[in-house]
Structure formats: structure tokens, C-alpha cells
Amino acid sequence: MHTNILRNQIRKSKKGQVKMIETILVLLALVFFFGIIIIFYSRFQLFEVQRLAQEVDEERASSLLGKISGMPELKCSVSFGSASGTDCIDSYKLLALSKQQAKFEEEFEGLSEVRVERVYPPPSGAGIGQACEFGNDYPENCAYWQLYTRARGAGQGAGSRTSLDSFVTLCTQRSSVLYECEIGRIVVGVPDRGATGAGGGA
Amino acid sequence: MIGAQDAGRGAGSARRGEGGRELRARGRERGREKRAQEEMLGFAFVIVLVIIIGFVILMLTLRGPSSPLERENTRVNSLLNSITHFTTSCDKESVQQLIIACRNGESSCGEDSCAFVKGEVTKILGQTLAGDFRFSAEVTAEGEEQVLLEIKKEENGECSGKRTSFVASSVLPRRTIIKLVSCPEMSASADSGE
Known part of the structure; x- marks a missing residue:
């Protein structure tokens, strides 16, 4: 009688142990499963944040690109006829503005560089890779105008940057009635937020 | 006297037998309830899983329009x-x-x-x-x-x-x-x- 009861109790406690082990295993599996989900989710979120930061940088550069190419200090006057209504830049105004780096610093916060390049006809001969400066054959023998470069070591701008470009009509007044237009490109760079921590826009 | 005692014992064992059946029936009922609870828990777990997967898919598909375009x-x-x-x-x-x-x-x-x-x-x-x-x-x-x-x-x-x-x-x-x-x-x- 007693042995039967004892056997029953042992069987019951064994069953209980098996059930406990089962429960523990299920709990472990659940913890493992949710752990994996959390890891995937956090990685996904991290990528999303990085993507958003990149997008914000690009938006900032895009907005600055529009503002800079539309600056009255650069835009063609009405003397350029129908070209003046489009994204037209006066090459002489460009020359004047390339000597006013401080203006960009004052008016546009968070810039790292502004450059205008000649695209077509491409610069040839001595003009290849040359910055444009005033001379007799201006603007023939040069390749680009460096309007602004953020000084390195100023605490910002030394890291990576996002740059965007857009085509512009680059016009030069030859006489009071004659003007010539070529195809240019304006490049605007902003420092990456992640690299510098610099904020702000124009 | 002995006969009365026997009759008492018989009635007691009958009562015990009835009680045992009742207990077993209750145990079976409890077992069924437990199994139903387990099934409900499993069902809830599956639903939670489906919701999580759906949420992830939704997040992937509802990404904003790409501005580079x-x-x-x-x-x-x-x-x-x-x-x-x-x-x-x-x-x-x-x-x-x-x-x-x-x-x-x-x-x-x-x-x-x-x-x-x-x-x-x-x-x-x-x-x-x-x-x-x-x-x-x-x-x-x-x-x-x-x-x-x-x-x-x-x-x-x-x-x-x-x-x-x-x-x-x-x-x-x-x-x-x-x-x-x-x-x-x-x-x-x-x-x-x-």
C-alpha cells in the first residue's frame, strides 16, 4: 500500500519535473525568439536613422543649391534675353562673388563648399583644372569658380560631406547686345551631420 | 453488532467510490480547461507573431518617397x-x-x-x-x-x-x-x- 503511494508520488513528481523543463525550454525559446526580433528591429532602426540623416543632409544641400543658384548676386540680368528667366548665372558676377567668401558664411549657415564648373564646351588646353580669374581671355581658359570653401580646422567641415549639383546656363556679356551662354554646373556641399554635428541651414 | 459495522463500512466505501469518481471527473474537467488555456495561449502567440511580421512588412513598404528621384x-x-x-x-x-x-x-x-x-x-x-x-x-x-x-x-x-x-x-x-x-x-x- 505504502509502496504504491510512494511510486505514485515519484511518478507524479517526475511528470512535474518534465513539465517544468518543458516550460523552461519554451520560455527560453521565446526569450531567444524575441531577442532575435529585438536585434533585427534595432538594426533596422539604426539603418533608418542613418538613412534619414543622409536624407536630411541631401535636403539641406538641395535647398541651399536652389537658394544659391537663385541669388540676385549671381543671376543673369534682363540683358541676357530669354536666358535670364531660367537658371542662368552671369560669369562676371561669378567672378565678383568668388572674392566674397564671408558673404556665404553670413548668409548660408552649414555650407562646406560652393563651386561652379564649366561643362560644355569643356575647358581645353591650359584651362583644364584651372580656377577662373579675371584676364584678357576671361572666361575662356579656365574650368571652375570656387565661390566658397569652409576653412579646415575651424571645428567643422573637416569630415565627410554631402554634395549635390545642378546644371546652370552660364552666360557672358560680350557687348551691350551680344552675349554667349554655355552649360555649367553648380555644386553645393554641406558637412555631414553625423561627421561634424553641425546643424542649421540657410 | 458485527453486521451493523459491516453495513457501515459498505456504505462508507460506496461514498468513497462516489467521491473518487467525482474527483476524477473534476480532474478530467480541469485537464480539459488547462488544454484549452494552452491552446488559447498558443493562438495568442501566433496572433502576436503575425502582428509583428505584419508591422515589419508595413514599415518596409511604407518608406517615404525617395527624394533623389x-x-x-x-x-x-x-x-x-x-x-x-x-x-x-x-x-x-x-x-x-x-x-x-x-x-x-x-x-x-x-x-x-x-x-x-x-x-x-x-x-x-x-x-x-x-x-x-x-x-x-x-x-x-x-x-x-x-x-x-x-x-x-x-x-x-x-x-x-x-x-x-x-x-x-x-x-x-x-x-x-x-x-x-x-x-x-x-x-x-x-x-x-x-
Whole structure:
């Protein structure tokens, strides 16, 4: 009688142990499963944040690109006829503005560089890779105008940057009635937020 | 006396037998309840799983519209504008003026205006666009629909709506429309790093 009861109790406690082990295993599996989900989710979120930061940088550069190419200090006057209504830049105004780096610093916060390049006809001969400066054959023998470069070591701008470009009509007044237009490109760079921590826009 | 005791014992064991049956029935009932609870828990777990997977899929699909596409559109638009105002080597005429001359059937610099513009624009597009493109000038006046000139570079198939394409168009005088379709090989347009 007693042995039967004892056997029953042992069987019951064994069953209980098996059930406990089962429960523990299920709990472990659940913890493992949710752990994996959390890891995937956090990685996904991290990528999303990085993507958003990149997008914000690009938006900032895009907005600055529009503002800079539309600056009255650069835009063609009405003397350029129908070209003046489009994204037209006066090459002489460009020359004047390339000597006013401080203006960009004052008016546009968070810039790292502004450059205008000649695209077509491409610069040839001595003009290849040359910055444009005033001379007799201006603007023939040069390749680009460096309007602004953020000084390195100023605490910002030394890291990576996002740059965007857009085509512009680059016009030069030859006489009071004659003007010539070529195809240019304006490049605007902003420092990456992640690299510098610099904020702000124009 | 003994007989009465026996009768009492018999009644007791009968009561015990009834109680045991009742207990067993209750145990079975509890077991069924437990199993039902377990099944409910499993069902809830499956539902939670489905919700999590659905949430992840929703997040992946509901990503915002990619702004590089908008920017590329603006870029192609500004390129077309620049091309139309480009001063050619032919009497300092702009591409726009030469297209009008082509529409009027005039010649420029001793050459057919259409052929001259075609040559000039082909060179410009070769220098400015990396991928495939299609440039055309058309007249769309009533009762007069004519393609004045067409320039194509379609190395990776037709540059049409089937591929990611960016279209810009501009209306010139006398119902002449110029259109530029760019089909770049899609990559991030913004370049990072110094």
C-alpha cells in the first residue's frame, strides 16, 4: 500500500519535473525568439536613422543649391534675353562673388563648399583644372569658380560631406547686345551631420 | 453488532467510490480547461507573431518617397533649359533659335539647321548625361504633327516609361516642343566623402 503511494508520488513528481523543463525550454525559446526580433528591429532602426540623416543632409544641400543658384548676386540680368528667366548665372558676377567668401558664411549657415564648373564646351588646353580669374581671355581658359570653401580646422567641415549639383546656363556679356551662354554646373556641399554635428541651414 | 459495522463500512466505501469518481471527473474537467488555456495561449502567440511580421512588412513598404528621384528630375529640367540657351558656334545662335530655323526649314551656316542642331545636342548630351537618353523636337500644331529631330542613346533598352526615366519638356515658339528623357543607371546621385 505504502509502496504504491510512494511510486505514485515519484511518478507524479517526475511528470512535474518534465513539465517544468518543458516550460523552461519554451520560455527560453521565446526569450531567444524575441531577442532575435529585438536585434533585427534595432538594426533596422539604426539603418533608418542613418538613412534619414543622409536624407536630411541631401535636403539641406538641395535647398541651399536652389537658394544659391537663385541669388540676385549671381543671376543673369534682363540683358541676357530669354536666358535670364531660367537658371542662368552671369560669369562676371561669378567672378565678383568668388572674392566674397564671408558673404556665404553670413548668409548660408552649414555650407562646406560652393563651386561652379564649366561643362560644355569643356575647358581645353591650359584651362583644364584651372580656377577662373579675371584676364584678357576671361572666361575662356579656365574650368571652375570656387565661390566658397569652409576653412579646415575651424571645428567643422573637416569630415565627410554631402554634395549635390545642378546644371546652370552660364552666360557672358560680350557687348551691350551680344552675349554667349554655355552649360555649367553648380555644386553645393554641406558637412555631414553625423561627421561634424553641425546643424542649421540657410 | 458485527453486521451493523459491516453495513457501515459498505456504505462508507460506496461514498468513497462516489467521491473518487467525482474527483476524477473534476480532474478530467480541469485537464480539459488547462488544454484549452494552452491552446488559447498558443493562438495568442501566433496572433502576436503575425502582428509583428505584419508591422515589419508595413514599415518596409511604407518608406517615404525617395527624394533623389525628384532631384534628378530637377537636374534634367535644368539641363534642358541650359541646352536651349546654349550659344552654338553657328553665328552665335542659340540651340533654341536653330530649332526654330529647323522647324521653318531654313539652313544655318550653309548646313541644314536640323542636322546642325542634332550634331551639337548629341555632343552636349554625350558630355552631360552618363546613362541613356532620348532628345526630340516636335511640332504639335493642329493638323500638323511632325518630329523635327530625334537623338537616341539606348544601350540598355528603350528609354521609356518601362525604365526609371526623367522627362523634361519645354515649349518653344510656333508650337514646337522639345523633350529630354534621361534614363540613368539608378544609383545615389549624391556623392559623399571627401
